[in-house]
Amino acid sequence: MASQNIIDPPKELSDSILKAITGALMEEKVPKRKRYFKVLFATLFTSLVMGLTLFFTFGATLNWIVAGAFIFWAFCLLVGFTLYFHPQPRLIVPGLFSPLVFARLILVSTLALAAQILICPSFVYLESPLPWNPLEGITRALMDQGGMLLCMSFCGFFFSFVSGLVGVGSIHKVLKGRLIYRLPKIAAVLFVTQIPLIWVQAMTPSLVEFLPPFIGGSVLGILVSFFLNFAIEMLRSHRSSIV
Amino acid sequence: MGQKPSDSNDKGGGFERKEAPEVVRDEELMLNYQSGSHEAFEEIFGRYRGRLFRFIAIRAGSSKEHLSEEVFQKTWLKIHTHRHSFNPTFKLSTWIYTIALNALRDEVGSAHERAQFEELEEELLEPIYQEDWFQRNELSEKITGALKEISEKQREAVLLMNIEGFTSKEAALLMGLTDSAVRQLLFRAHQNLKRILSQVGSVEE
Numbered sequence: 001m002a003s004q005n006i007i008d009p010p011k012e013l014s015d016s017i018l019k020a021i022t023g024a025l026m027e028e029k030v031p032k033r034k035r036y037f038k039v040l041f042a043t044l045f046t047s048l049v050m051g052l053t054l055f056f057t058f059g060a061t062l063n064w065i066v067a068g069a070f071i072f073w074a075f076c077l078l079v080g081f082t083l084y085f086h087p088q089p090r091l092i093v094p095g096l097f098s099p100l101v102f103a104r105l106i107l108v109s110t111l112a113l114a115a116q117i118l119i120c121p122s123f124v125y126l127e128s129p130l131p132w133n134p135l136e137g138i139t140r141a142l143m144d145q146g147g148m149l150l151c152m153s154f155c156g157f158f159f160s161f162v163s164g165l166v167g168v169g170s171i172h173k174v175l176k177g178r179l180i181y182r183l184p185k186i187a188a189v190l191f192v193t194q195i196p197l198i199w200v201q202a203m204t205p206s207l208v209e210f211l212p213p214f215i216g217g218s219v220l221g222i223l224v225s226f227f228l229n230f231a232i233e234m235l236r237s238h239r240s241s242i243v
Numbered sequence: 244m245g246q247k248p249s250d251s252n253d254k255g256g257g258f259e260r261k262e263a264p265e266v267v268r269d270e271e272l273m274l275n276y277q278s279g280s281h282e283a284f285e286e287i288f289g290r291y292r293g294r295l296f297r298f299i300a301i302r303a304g305s306s307k308e309h310l311s312e313e314v315f316q317k318t319w320l321k322i323h324t325h326r327h328s329f330n331p332t333f334k335l336s337t338w339i340y341t342i343a344l345n346a347l348r349d350e351v352g353s354a355h356e357r358a359q360f361e362e363l364e365e366e367l368l369e370p371i372y373q374e375d376w377f378q379r380n381e382l383s384e385k386i387t388g389a390l391k392e393i394s395e396k397q398r399e400a401v402l403l404m405n406i407e408g409f410t411s412k413e414a415a416l417l418m419g420l421t422d423s424a425v426r427q428l429l430f431r432a433h434q435n436l437k438r439i440l441s442q443v444g445s446v447e448e
Contacts, residue, residue: 009296013312017319018288024323025281089323093316095350 020089027087035085042081047074050114065203069196073110076193080106094176097185101174105186109167109193116159152210156217157224159197164190164225172233187222194218269335277326288319291339298407299343314350318343337413344417389439397432400425 051070055062084103092101142151167190168175175182201207201214269290275283295318300311321342329338390398396418403414404425415425 009292009315010312013315014288014292017316018285021284021288021319021323022281025279025284028279089320091316091320093320094313096317096320098320 016091017089020091024087024089030087035087039078039081039085042085043074043078046077046081046111050074050077050111054114054117065200068203069200072196072199073114073193076106076110080110092171092173094174096174097182101171102189104170105167105189106193108170109163109190112163112166113159113193113197116162148210149213152207153213153217153220156197156214157221158217160190160194160218160221161225162221163193164222165228168225168229169232172229175229176233176237183226187226190222191218270331273326273329273335274331277329284323287335291336295339295343298340299347301402302344302347310350314343314346317346317349321346333416334413337409337416340407340409340417385440385443386436388443389436392439393432393435397428397435400428401432401436404429 047070050073054066054070080103082103083099084107086099086103088099090100092098138154139151142154168186171186198211198215201211267286269287272283272287276287296311296315299314299318303311303314318339322339325342329335390401393401399418400414403409403417404411409417411426411429412422415422418425420428
């Protein structure tokens with residue numbers, strides 16, 4: 001190794017730190033009301049898009065229970081955007097859980113969960129209006145094989161697996177080689193974003209008895225998504241070490 | 244203040260060095276940084292980036308370049324996040340190096356990583372060859388070898404005081420020991436080094 005490499009930090013590294021911290025200091029000078037406005041605008045806009053999509057999709061079958069779930073997700077978005085717009089160095093560093101990282105995880109997993117309702121053909125008996133549903137065949141097969149019990153387990157698994165895969169994937173740089181140590185923290189965030197789904201089932205009398213398999217499936221889904229992310233990360237580091 | 248970041252040890256790297264009309268103390272700069280001055284931060288960054296990186300790189304080991312860079316980034320982000328907790332009655336350098344050491348310890352926190360770190364310890368002194376103060380000669384090789392023979396704490400005391408130039412009080416703060424304990428460690432380290440070096444015929448008893 002050349003001596004220059006060990007003596008001086010790489011220029012790009014120095015520049016990125018300098019830029020991130022001076023940027024954060026600039027952000028701190030922005031009036032708070034301007035920041036709150038940004039948070040509110042982003043939350044309202046995203047909630048509106050999410051809400052309208054759900055309304056036009058399931059308009060006829062929407063009820064106050066589903067509306068409650070939607071409000072919780074809107075709250076998740078509010079928390080996510082508050083963390084995102086918090087004045088901070090916009091630098092993702094492996095192993096450092098900054099508000100920016102939490103914001104990304106909350107926002108991505110919330111949106112991923114909400115989007116999945118559109119393709120779940122029988123979630124709380126809501127009829128999916130999509131002309132082609134990739135999950136319809138699987139749901140039928142599961143209902144034939146193991147009835148509601150198996151179907152609900154798969155439902156919990158699928159929802160948390162996809163949101164876990166996308167959510168954890170969005171912050172993979174932070175978790176580089178440390179995924180296993182961060183599991184409780186991330187699993188907690190992913191679980192919180194799933195509360196609306198649990199709420200809807202808990203409040204629907206015909207589905208209450210299937211809540212345990214749904215939660216079991218959710219936990220399994222989170223673990224499998226973690227394992228997959230971990231495997232992808234291992235593969236990436238293996239490839240980079242070969243290169 | 245207000246000048247571009249500089250580092251007395253930096254040679255190029257995009258940071259111009261300009262002579263300041265008067266040298267502002269680190270602690271004063273830190274107070275300005277605490278109240279939101281980005282010029283103050285730029286000056287602190289310019290003063291410390293080179294030596295902080297060396298401080299981390301020596302401890303991380305030469306084969307773990309990415310580890311040094313990660314800890315370096317983490318340290319600056321922590322400095323920024325915790326800047327309001329800095330007490331200006333203490334030296335800024337001590338505070339910064341303590342954060343760096345803690346960040347480094349966090350990186351080797353798990354048992355598995357600690358095992359890897361122990362392997363790195365073998366290489367701990369490798370980068371020393373690349374520093375100006377240790378020439379590539381027979382004696383430096385013997386000293387490096389001797390430093391590997393002494394205990395981790397003794398080696399840390401030598402690195403902090405004889406190489407980094409910290410006082411015993413500053414080293415004590417960094418190591419979480421008392422001033423007298425550090426001086427005793429250094430004394431024993433010197434005795435051990437002398438003994439080891441005399442065995443290999445580099446120093447007379």
